[in-house]
Amino acid sequence: MKLHQQRTCIGCRTSTDRNELIRWVLIDNAPPRAVLLDVRASASGRGAWTHENEKCVRQAVQRKAFARAFKAQVDDASVLEQFTAREDRPGASRPSGSHDESGSEI
Numbered sequence: 777m778k779l780h781q782q783r784t785c786i787g788c789r790t791s792t793d794r795n796e797l798i799r800w801v802l803i804d805n806a807p808p809r810a811v812l813l814d815v816r817a818s819a820s821g822r823g824a825w826t827h828e829n830e831k832c833v834r835q836a837v838q839r840k841a842f843a844r845a846f847k848a849q850v851d852d853a854s855v856l857e858q859f860t861a862r863e864d865r866p867g868a869s870r871p872s873g874s875h876d877e878s879g880s881e882i
């Protein structure tokens with residue numbers, strides 16, 4: 777898929793390539809429905825998009841942009857938390873054991 781679709785960041789309202797944005801989805805089980813970070817941007821259902829920076833995420837929460845985007849009452853209390861937790865993790869490269877420390881056997 778090489779379609780470059782434009783999406784609007786609900787934080788700063790800038791329209792940009794979706795590859796530069798992160799996706800949020802609404803969990804549709806129990807109200808108030810939680811907003812969840814859709815890491816792979818592949819979950820089905822309605823999505824909302826923000827830039828991958830805290831300012832935009834924070835702005836989206838402050839403006840209640842998630843509720844507006846999903847046209848529903850949402851629990852966005854953990855949104856910033858999720859975003860921060862995401863940053864804490866190195867993401868791509870997972871430190872899998874001490875690989876090069878055990879290579880000094882004679």
Ligand SMILES: [Zn+2]
Pocket residue numbers: 785786787788789790826827832
């Ligand atoms: Zn933004």
